[in-house]
Amino acid sequence: AQSVTQPDIHITVSEGASLELRCNYSYGATPYLFWYVQSPGQGLQLLLKYFSGDTLVQGIKGFEAEFKRSQSSFNLRKPSVHWSDAAEYFCAVGYMEYGNKLVFGAGTILRVKS
């Protein structure tokens, strides 16, 4: 079965430090890849997505992610974290044979310390 793994449940970084959130997926072909962010009690906001082409994609709020086929990974990065980035981040993967359905990772809660 298709699965998405976010190995880090919680991550704490200092404000201004760099950030990398990990995401691995299981699938043979190239899936559609997404990162969403959720603030407490809110819906999900799309940060960025990868369908094809350049494997380094830029998103909103200064985030970027890199698709590495050899590692089945789609890690999210930000060079300098702001306190407002504290939230929960979800990696999601879409698979062609399942239409537009998404499989979500368990999420990573980001805490930013000042």
Add this chain to the structure above:
Amino acid sequence: GAVVSQHPSRVICKSGTSVKIECRSLDFQATTMFWYRQFPKQSLMLMATSNEGSKATYEQGVEKDKFLINHASLTLSTLTVTSAHPEDSSFYICSAGYPTVSTDTQYFGPGTRLTVL
């Protein structure tokens, strides 16, 4: 662009009553909408896929008679929780598929917090 709204944002109801939640795509037409359920400190669980003009497709383990989904137009899908019980208390989130070249990109509503007393 690609804004999705949900109404209500919070609802409290008595056990045995039914609750309707609306999901609207405000600035685009969505052939497909999705309904998710999220338990505290957990990820999203897909409940069903709603296609305009046809019956919803439910995920395994989701009771279709309890969670009624209607997708009457390209901008509106509704989820009705029938005969709600305390175990139905949860955060319900909808998304609408925004068509792009490769696949739809799902844009999410702000969620509805349902509490059943």
